Amino acid sequence: MTPVTPTLQTIDAFQIIGLSVRTDNASEFNSSTAKLPTLWQQLHQQPWVKATHDGIYGVYSDYESDVNGAYTVTAGLALSDNPSPDPSLGVITVPGGPYLVFTSQGTMPEAIINAWQSVWAYFSSNTEYRRTYRVDFEHYLGPLTCAVYIGVHADQTP
Structure with a gap:
């Protein structure tokens, strides 16, 4: 894994339209119970999704608790x-506010996996930011670039 250093960005609220599934990390780490590969496959089969992969989002919401x-x-x-x-x-509405952004480059899904591993490593140590666990999202900026936006508490931003 190549660690990704996050940057802090404040974004405006926006809405995403798409397909949804409920899951958890334990299920996703097991290939026989993982739901996300099927979700992404179904998305890319939709006629309204651009073939270039530009501007595709994966929004994580309705957190039960934490990671x-x-x-x-x-x-x-x-x-x-x-x-x-x-x-x-x-x-789904992505709320505006402060997000730590972890950008990764490379082939998918390795690049997005690298970004998430960087997120988990960053928040497993003592950090100056706390996750909100309200909404986080992935933004696919092209076939070789992605970014993971992690919502953080506004009272901790400089």
């Missing part, structure tokens, strides 16, 4: 990028 609890993942596009959304799809 050990269940959560919901919504894989999709920014609502503004999908002019005629399918009413059967889920919509």
Whole structure:
């Protein structure tokens, strides 16, 4: 793993429309129970998803507790990028506020795995930021670049 040094960014709220699944990390670390590979495969089969992989999001929400609890993942596009959304799809709002951003480059899924490993390593040590466990998200900026945005408490930002 190549460690990723995070940067602090404040973002505006936006909405994502897409497909959702409820899971947890224990299930995702076991190939026989992992749900996320199927979710991403289903997303890429949707006619409304651009073939270039630009601007695709994975939003983590509805955290049961922390890194050990269940959560919901919504894989999709920014609502503004999908002019005629399918009413059967889920919509989630990513709240504005401070996020630590872990950017990674390389082939997928290795690059996104590297970013998440950096997130877990960063927050396992004493850090100046605490996760909110409200909403975190992945942003795929192209076939070889991704970023993981981790929501942090506003009272800890400089």
